[in-house]
Amino acid sequence: MSGTFTKSMARNIFYGGSMFFVLLFLALTFDTMKVLPQRDNRANLTQAVINGKKIWETRNCIGCHTLLGEGAYFAPELGNVYTRRGPDFIKAWIMGQPTGTPGRRQMPQFNLTPQELDDLVAFLKYSSEINSAKWPPNIEG
Ligand code: HEC
Structure with a gap:
Protein backbone atom coordinates (compact mmCIF):
# COMPACT_ATOMS: atom_id res chain seq x y z
CA MET A 1 0.00 0.00 0.00
CA SER A 2 1.46 3.26 -1.09
CA GLY A 3 -0.91 5.20 1.14
CA THR A 4 -2.23 7.32 -1.72
CA PHE A 5 -5.87 8.06 -1.55
CA THR A 6 -6.92 8.99 -5.05
CA LYS A 7 -9.94 10.92 -6.21
CA SER A 8 -11.33 7.85 -7.91
CA MET A 9 -11.10 5.87 -4.66
CA ALA A 10 -13.04 8.57 -2.86
CA ARG A 11 -15.60 8.59 -5.66
CA ASN A 12 -16.02 4.83 -5.51
CA ILE A 13 -16.53 4.91 -1.76
CA PHE A 14 -19.09 7.69 -2.16
CA TYR A 15 -21.08 6.00 -4.91
CA GLY A 16 -20.71 2.53 -3.40
CA GLY A 17 -21.81 3.72 0.03
CA SER A 18 -24.72 5.70 -1.36
CA MET A 19 -25.86 2.76 -3.47
CA PHE A 20 -25.64 0.40 -0.50
CA PHE A 21 -27.82 2.56 1.71
CA VAL A 22 -30.34 3.34 -1.05
CA LEU A 23 -30.77 -0.40 -1.58
CA LEU A 24 -31.02 -1.02 2.17
CA PHE A 25 -33.63 1.74 2.44
CA LEU A 26 -35.69 0.27 -0.41
CA ALA A 27 -35.47 -3.26 1.04
CA LEU A 28 -36.64 -2.09 4.48
CA THR A 29 -39.43 0.03 2.99
CA PHE A 30 -40.60 -2.92 0.94
CA ASP A 31 -40.52 -5.17 4.00
CA THR A 32 -42.51 -2.64 6.08
CA MET A 33 -45.17 -2.26 3.39
CA LYS A 34 -45.47 -6.03 3.15
CA VAL A 35 -45.73 -6.66 6.89
CA LEU A 36 -47.92 -3.73 8.00
CA PRO A 37 -51.26 -4.99 6.59
CA GLN A 38 -50.88 -8.20 8.61
CA ARG A 39 -50.34 -6.24 11.82
CA ASP A 40 -52.85 -3.39 11.71
CA ASN A 41 -55.88 -5.51 12.59
C1 HEC B 1 -57.45 16.86 30.50
C2 HEC B 1 -56.74 15.63 30.37
C3 HEC B 1 -57.50 14.38 29.94
C4 HEC B 1 -58.29 14.18 28.83
C5 HEC B 1 -58.65 15.18 27.75
C6 HEC B 1 -58.71 12.79 28.87
N1 HEC B 1 -58.19 12.18 29.97
FE1 HEC B 1 -58.40 10.21 30.48
N2 HEC B 1 -57.27 10.50 32.14
C7 HEC B 1 -56.67 11.69 32.51
C8 HEC B 1 -55.91 11.48 33.73
C9 HEC B 1 -55.10 12.55 34.44
C10 HEC B 1 -56.07 10.12 34.10
C11 HEC B 1 -55.47 9.40 35.32
C12 HEC B 1 -56.17 9.88 36.56
C13 HEC B 1 -55.80 9.09 37.79
O1 HEC B 1 -55.06 8.10 37.69
O2 HEC B 1 -56.26 9.46 38.87
C14 HEC B 1 -56.92 9.52 33.07
C15 HEC B 1 -57.30 8.19 33.06
C16 HEC B 1 -58.04 7.59 32.06
C17 HEC B 1 -58.40 6.20 32.04
C18 HEC B 1 -57.98 5.14 33.05
C19 HEC B 1 -56.58 4.69 32.69
C20 HEC B 1 -56.04 3.59 33.54
O3 HEC B 1 -54.91 3.18 33.25
O4 HEC B 1 -56.70 3.17 34.48
C21 HEC B 1 -59.13 5.98 30.90
C22 HEC B 1 -59.75 4.69 30.40
C23 HEC B 1 -59.24 7.28 30.22
N3 HEC B 1 -58.56 8.23 30.96
C24 HEC B 1 -59.90 7.48 29.03
C25 HEC B 1 -60.00 8.70 28.37
C26 HEC B 1 -60.70 8.90 27.14
C27 HEC B 1 -61.39 7.81 26.34
C28 HEC B 1 -60.61 10.23 26.84
C29 HEC B 1 -61.26 10.96 25.68
C30 HEC B 1 -62.70 10.81 25.54
C31 HEC B 1 -59.83 10.87 27.88
N4 HEC B 1 -59.47 9.90 28.79
C32 HEC B 1 -59.50 12.21 27.92
C33 HEC B 1 -56.74 12.89 31.82
C34 HEC B 1 -57.45 13.11 30.65
Whole structure:
Protein backbone atom coordinates (compact mmCIF):
# COMPACT_ATOMS: atom_id res chain seq x y z
CA MET A 1 0.00 0.00 0.00
CA SER A 2 1.46 3.26 -1.09
CA GLY A 3 -0.91 5.20 1.14
CA THR A 4 -2.23 7.32 -1.72
CA PHE A 5 -5.87 8.06 -1.55
CA THR A 6 -6.92 8.99 -5.05
CA LYS A 7 -9.94 10.92 -6.21
CA SER A 8 -11.33 7.85 -7.91
CA MET A 9 -11.10 5.87 -4.66
CA ALA A 10 -13.04 8.57 -2.86
CA ARG A 11 -15.60 8.59 -5.66
CA ASN A 12 -16.02 4.83 -5.51
CA ILE A 13 -16.53 4.91 -1.76
CA PHE A 14 -19.09 7.69 -2.16
CA TYR A 15 -21.08 6.00 -4.91
CA GLY A 16 -20.71 2.53 -3.40
CA GLY A 17 -21.81 3.72 0.03
CA SER A 18 -24.72 5.70 -1.36
CA MET A 19 -25.86 2.76 -3.47
CA PHE A 20 -25.64 0.40 -0.50
CA PHE A 21 -27.82 2.56 1.71
CA VAL A 22 -30.34 3.34 -1.05
CA LEU A 23 -30.77 -0.40 -1.58
CA LEU A 24 -31.02 -1.02 2.17
CA PHE A 25 -33.63 1.74 2.44
CA LEU A 26 -35.69 0.27 -0.41
CA ALA A 27 -35.47 -3.26 1.04
CA LEU A 28 -36.64 -2.09 4.48
CA THR A 29 -39.43 0.03 2.99
CA PHE A 30 -40.60 -2.92 0.94
CA ASP A 31 -40.52 -5.17 4.00
CA THR A 32 -42.51 -2.64 6.08
CA MET A 33 -45.17 -2.26 3.39
CA LYS A 34 -45.47 -6.03 3.15
CA VAL A 35 -45.73 -6.66 6.89
CA LEU A 36 -47.92 -3.73 8.00
CA PRO A 37 -51.26 -4.99 6.59
CA GLN A 38 -50.88 -8.20 8.61
CA ARG A 39 -50.34 -6.24 11.82
CA ASP A 40 -52.85 -3.39 11.71
CA ASN A 41 -55.88 -5.51 12.59
CA ARG A 42 -57.81 -4.09 9.63
CA ALA A 43 -60.22 -7.04 9.49
CA ASN A 44 -61.81 -5.91 12.77
CA LEU A 45 -62.45 -2.35 11.61
CA THR A 46 -66.19 -2.16 12.32
CA GLN A 47 -68.48 0.87 12.16
CA ALA A 48 -68.43 1.03 15.98
CA VAL A 49 -64.63 1.31 15.91
CA ILE A 50 -64.85 4.11 13.34
CA ASN A 51 -67.45 5.97 15.44
CA GLY A 52 -65.31 5.45 18.53
CA LYS A 53 -62.28 6.91 16.81
CA LYS A 54 -64.33 9.99 15.95
CA ILE A 55 -65.17 10.45 19.65
CA TRP A 56 -61.52 9.89 20.51
CA GLU A 57 -60.58 12.69 18.10
CA THR A 58 -63.34 15.22 18.85
CA ARG A 59 -62.85 14.93 22.64
CA ASN A 60 -59.08 15.28 22.23
CA CYS A 61 -58.18 12.29 24.42
CA ILE A 62 -54.73 12.43 22.81
CA GLY A 63 -54.23 15.87 24.36
CA CYS A 64 -53.61 14.10 27.69
CA HIS A 65 -53.13 10.42 26.84
CA THR A 66 -50.86 8.41 24.56
CA LEU A 67 -52.16 5.76 22.17
CA LEU A 68 -49.53 3.18 21.21
CA GLY A 69 -46.90 5.54 22.53
CA GLU A 70 -47.96 8.64 20.57
CA GLY A 71 -49.62 11.61 22.23
CA ALA A 72 -49.31 13.58 25.46
CA TYR A 73 -47.67 12.34 28.64
CA PHE A 74 -50.14 13.83 31.11
CA ALA A 75 -52.21 10.67 31.55
CA PRO A 76 -51.76 6.89 31.12
CA GLU A 77 -51.19 5.00 27.85
CA LEU A 78 -54.55 3.81 26.48
CA GLY A 79 -53.48 1.47 23.66
CA ASN A 80 -53.48 -1.35 26.18
CA VAL A 81 -56.12 -0.07 28.61
CA TYR A 82 -58.70 -2.51 27.23
CA THR A 83 -56.57 -5.51 28.21
CA ARG A 84 -55.40 -3.88 31.46
CA ARG A 85 -58.84 -2.78 32.72
CA GLY A 86 -61.60 -4.28 30.59
CA PRO A 87 -64.70 -2.62 29.08
CA ASP A 88 -66.74 -2.18 32.28
CA PHE A 89 -63.98 -0.37 34.13
CA ILE A 90 -63.38 1.95 31.17
CA LYS A 91 -67.04 2.96 30.92
CA ALA A 92 -67.43 3.40 34.69
CA TRP A 93 -64.22 5.41 34.78
CA ILE A 94 -65.28 7.80 32.02
CA MET A 95 -68.72 8.28 33.58
CA GLY A 96 -67.20 8.91 37.02
CA GLN A 97 -64.94 11.81 36.04
CA PRO A 98 -63.64 14.00 37.50
CA THR A 99 -62.67 11.99 40.57
CA GLY A 100 -61.71 15.05 42.60
CA THR A 101 -59.08 12.96 44.41
CA PRO A 102 -56.64 15.42 46.00
CA GLY A 103 -53.14 15.29 44.56
CA ARG A 104 -54.17 13.31 41.47
CA ARG A 105 -54.35 14.66 37.95
CA GLN A 106 -57.92 15.10 36.78
CA MET A 107 -59.80 14.04 33.67
CA PRO A 108 -62.86 16.03 32.50
CA GLN A 109 -66.46 14.77 32.33
CA PHE A 110 -67.42 14.24 28.67
CA ASN A 111 -71.14 13.44 29.17
CA LEU A 112 -71.04 10.58 26.68
CA THR A 113 -74.18 8.56 25.88
CA PRO A 114 -74.16 4.77 26.47
CA GLN A 115 -73.85 4.34 22.68
CA GLU A 116 -70.84 6.66 22.55
CA LEU A 117 -69.23 4.78 25.44
CA ASP A 118 -69.73 1.46 23.62
CA ASP A 119 -68.16 2.91 20.46
CA LEU A 120 -65.22 4.32 22.40
CA VAL A 121 -64.65 0.95 24.06
CA ALA A 122 -64.82 -0.73 20.62
CA PHE A 123 -62.12 1.67 19.43
CA LEU A 124 -59.92 0.97 22.47
CA LYS A 125 -60.42 -2.79 22.00
CA TYR A 126 -59.43 -2.46 18.34
CA SER A 127 -56.34 -0.45 19.31
CA SER A 128 -55.33 -3.06 21.88
CA GLU A 129 -55.34 -5.72 19.15
CA ILE A 130 -52.93 -3.92 16.84
CA ASN A 131 -49.61 -5.74 16.76
CA SER A 132 -47.30 -2.91 17.81
CA ALA A 133 -44.34 -5.19 18.56
CA LYS A 134 -44.94 -4.63 22.30
CA TRP A 135 -44.70 -0.85 21.96
CA PRO A 136 -44.74 1.12 24.20
CA PRO A 137 -42.41 -0.86 26.48
CA ASN A 138 -43.77 0.77 29.64
CA ILE A 139 -47.21 -0.70 30.27
CA GLU A 140 -48.85 2.56 31.43
CA GLY A 141 -46.78 4.73 29.08
C1 HEC B 1 -57.45 16.86 30.50
C2 HEC B 1 -56.74 15.63 30.37
C3 HEC B 1 -57.50 14.38 29.94
C4 HEC B 1 -58.29 14.18 28.83
C5 HEC B 1 -58.65 15.18 27.75
C6 HEC B 1 -58.71 12.79 28.87
N1 HEC B 1 -58.19 12.18 29.97
FE1 HEC B 1 -58.40 10.21 30.48
N2 HEC B 1 -57.27 10.50 32.14
C7 HEC B 1 -56.67 11.69 32.51
C8 HEC B 1 -55.91 11.48 33.73
C9 HEC B 1 -55.10 12.55 34.44
C10 HEC B 1 -56.07 10.12 34.10
C11 HEC B 1 -55.47 9.40 35.32
C12 HEC B 1 -56.17 9.88 36.56
C13 HEC B 1 -55.80 9.09 37.79
O1 HEC B 1 -55.06 8.10 37.69
O2 HEC B 1 -56.26 9.46 38.87
C14 HEC B 1 -56.92 9.52 33.07
C15 HEC B 1 -57.30 8.19 33.06
C16 HEC B 1 -58.04 7.59 32.06
C17 HEC B 1 -58.40 6.20 32.04
C18 HEC B 1 -57.98 5.14 33.05
C19 HEC B 1 -56.58 4.69 32.69
C20 HEC B 1 -56.04 3.59 33.54
O3 HEC B 1 -54.91 3.18 33.25
O4 HEC B 1 -56.70 3.17 34.48
C21 HEC B 1 -59.13 5.98 30.90
C22 HEC B 1 -59.75 4.69 30.40
C23 HEC B 1 -59.24 7.28 30.22
N3 HEC B 1 -58.56 8.23 30.96
C24 HEC B 1 -59.90 7.48 29.03
C25 HEC B 1 -60.00 8.70 28.37
C26 HEC B 1 -60.70 8.90 27.14
C27 HEC B 1 -61.39 7.81 26.34
C28 HEC B 1 -60.61 10.23 26.84
C29 HEC B 1 -61.26 10.96 25.68
C30 HEC B 1 -62.70 10.81 25.54
C31 HEC B 1 -59.83 10.87 27.88
N4 HEC B 1 -59.47 9.90 28.79
C32 HEC B 1 -59.50 12.21 27.92
C33 HEC B 1 -56.74 12.89 31.82
C34 HEC B 1 -57.45 13.11 30.65
